[in-house]
Amino acid sequence: MSVKNTSLIVAILITMVVWSCKKDDETVNYNPYHNPGLLPPVDTNKPIVLEPGSFQYLYDGVFGITCANSGCHDGNFPPDFRTIYSSYNTLVRHPVITNDAQNTYTYRVEPGNSEKSLIYARLTINIPNTSGLMPAVVDQESDWYDKKDEYILMIKEWIDAGAPDTYGNLPGSSNLKPQVTGLMAFSSGSTTNPLPRLDNKPTNPIIIPKGPVDLWFAFSDDKTAPADFTYMELKSSYELFDFSTAESFAINASTPISGKDFWNQSTSFTHKATLNFPNDTSSTFIFLRTYLQDEAPEDTSIVPNDGTNDIMRSYFTLKVDSL
Numbered sequence: 001m002s003v004k005n006t007s008l009i010v011a012i013l014i015t016m017v018v019w020s021c022k023k024d025d026e027t028v029n030y031n032p033y034h035n036p037g038l039l040p041p042v043d044t045n046k047p048i049v050l051e052p053g054s055f056q057y058l059y060d061g062v063f064g065i066t067c068a069n070s071g072c073h074d075g076n077f078p079p080d081f082r083t084i085y086s087s088y089n090t091l092v093r094h095p096v097i098t099n100d101a102q103n104t105y106t107y108r109v110e111p112g113n114s115e116k117s118l119i120y121a122r123l124t125i126n127i128p129n130t131s132g133l134m135p136a137v138v139d140q141e142s143d144w145y146d147k148k149d150e151y152i153l154m155i156k157e158w159i160d161a162g163a164p165d166t167y168g169n170l171p172g173s174s175n176l177k178p179q180v181t182g183l184m185a186f187s188s189g190s191t192t193n194p195l196p197r198l199d200n201k202p203t204n205p206i207i208i209p210k211g212p213v214d215l216w217f218a219f220s221d222d223k224t225a226p227a228d229f230t231y232m233e234l235k236s237s238y239e240l241f242d243f244s245t246a247e248s249f250a251i252n253a254s255t256p257i258s259g260k261d262f263w264n265q266s267t268s269f270t271h272k273a274t275l276n277f278p279n280d281t282s283s284t285f286i287f288l289r290t291y292l293q294d295e296a297p298e299d300t301s302i303v304p305n306d307g308t309n310d311i312m313r314s315y316f317t318l319k320v321d322s323l
Contacts, residue, residue: 083265092108093222095107167301167304179220182261185208189214194259195213198319211278212276213274215274217273231300232251233248237289249274
């Protein structure tokens with residue numbers, strides 16, 4: 001065999017080995033959420049909402065920017081649209097204050113029935129003895145006039161689909177399901193300097209070291225204080241959707257600490273769970289789910305769940321790595 005042919009064969013073999021090693025390395029370090037399309041914009045701490053018609057989308061486009069303007073539903077008048085959580089809790093299955101002459105409406109939002117939901121009526125018809133069609137005032141930042149018909153249709157479809165919450169949970173049979181509003185992680189025993197999220201993006205997985213870490217949770221519910229929840233459990237899995245053999249951890253009340261919730265608003269974190277992953281290698285992803293019950297034990301809230309969007313699932317993911 002000539003020197004030229006031998007050199008060619010060696011070059012091919014080297015290329016194959018390098019490509020194989022690169023492929024293996026990419027597989028080991030593959031980040032299922034490291035997609036620029038899923039990351040928040042550079043100039044804002046708010047996550048991108050990928051699903052038009054979801055409650056997050058409606059809050060960003062309508063309830064938050066259009067309805068929570070000064071002197072209106074900013075805490076002065078119900079419903080309370082100051083946060084995404086107060087918006088949901090003061091809309092869905094919340095009794096009405098004003099009504100029409102026939103007392104048509106029982107709730108501001110009656111899941112599954114937009115025609116019996118007062119919020120939809122207030123956007124589409126002028127009910128006598130009320131302040132007229134909503135919104136009464138529109139701020140300059142709102143695109144309501146440009147997208148009014150689109151937003152109203154989305155609100156109708158969201159209600160008719162059962163009025164799912166931010167995680168895709170449908171309301172319980174007797175009340176609303178508990179929600180997780182924030183998640184932070186600390187080295188075990190510490191409550192200062194929260195562990196960072198991947199690339200410092202507020203909805204990316206949290207980077208944790210090998211060893212014990214404390215996960216802190218903020219909760220919200222329409223009727224029940226988190227301290228009175230009847231059941232709390234945390235599960236961790238190496239599979240995104242399979243939690244059948246997941247390890248369980250207790251979530252316990254603790255002295256509250258302050259921090260930022262999912263929407264970058266200050267809130268109180270009241271419960272924590274301690275996890276320990278001594279055998280995990282770097283770049284291992286750990287997916288989390290919480291299981292919560294309030295005063296309606298038949299209606300368990302699973303956060304996140306199979307119907308939760310990718311941004312929310314990313315927020316509840318850990319990545320074991322060196323810090």
